Each structure stands twice: as C-alpha cells, then as structure tokens.
Amino acid sequence: MKFPALDLAPALARCLADVWAASAWPQPGLLLPVPSSPQRLRDRGYNQAWEIARRLARRLRCDADARLLLRIKDTPHQLAFPPERRAANVRGAFAVEPTRRAELRGREVTLVDDVMTTDATAVEMAEVLRQAGAAQVNVWVLARTPAPGG
Secondary structure (H helix, E strand, C coil): CCCCCHHHHHHHHHHHHHHHHCCCCCCCCEEEECCCCHHHHHHHCCCHHHHHHHHHHHHHCCEECCCCEEECCCCCCHHHCCHHHHHHHHCCCEEECHHHHHHHCCCEEEEEEEEECCCHHHHHHHHHHHHCCCCEEEEEEEEECCCCCC
16 A cells, blocks of 8 residues: 655655754754665555655755665564563664765764654664764654653
8 A cells, every 4th residue: 555645745845944944953964764664665665754855855955865774674663562662673673784884984864754653763773873883863753643641
C-alpha cells in the first residue's frame, strides 16, 4: 500500500524551512533522513523522511544524503512497545555506510523525520553518527506524539 500523502512533502519541507528561517539556528551542515527498512520502503514506495529532507535541503541550500545512514535491521513500529522498551527495539538498527564514514568526521548533521514517537530512535541514530565522527547531531521533526497517558 502506498502512503497517500506524498504530495504533502513540499508543504512539510516548507514548514520546516520557515521555522528555521524564523529561528536563530545555524545553517544545517548535512541533512539525513531517518532511513526506512527495505521492507517498509517496498510497502510504501518511498521514504517520507527523505522526501521532506531533499526538498528542505533545496530550500536551505545545504547537502542532503539518503544513503549515508542506513537501517540495517527492520524493527517493529515503536508504537508496538511501551516507552521503556523502545530503546531496546532500535538498538543496533542503524549504521553508517562503512565506505563513507570519513564524510562525517567533524560535521554537523541534522536528522529529519516526519513524526517522533519517543526519542529512542533519534538517540540511537545520533549515537551511531557520533561514533562515526559527527561533531554534532540535531533532530528536526514535524510532529511529536503525546506521551502515553498524557
């Protein structure tokens, strides 16, 4: 089944660009979408985070790359787990493309995603990127789900 909202990607990228323009945030160095597993990519037909990130990069005149950070383990959706088990669900699920690790050395990286349920996925990716040499990792998301029970 294809995700029906691909046509929203330009507007969502524009929203992030507008927030950035109104902020005091520095120019992002490199935008990386949260990677999808091959199975989810086949099911959906595209990676929604990449569709937003590549359009955002054009607007902000910065680099974006969908092949530097990889999802190496397909994991169940985070919503299937209670908050205390979500970090374990994504542990070991991401890696930096081994032949490209040097591209991260000393760089500021901004992860882009549409929705954050908890910060477990972002924390795991940020740790992988820092271990590969990224100097700083920021996370930009369009929406954050409410905490369970509140």
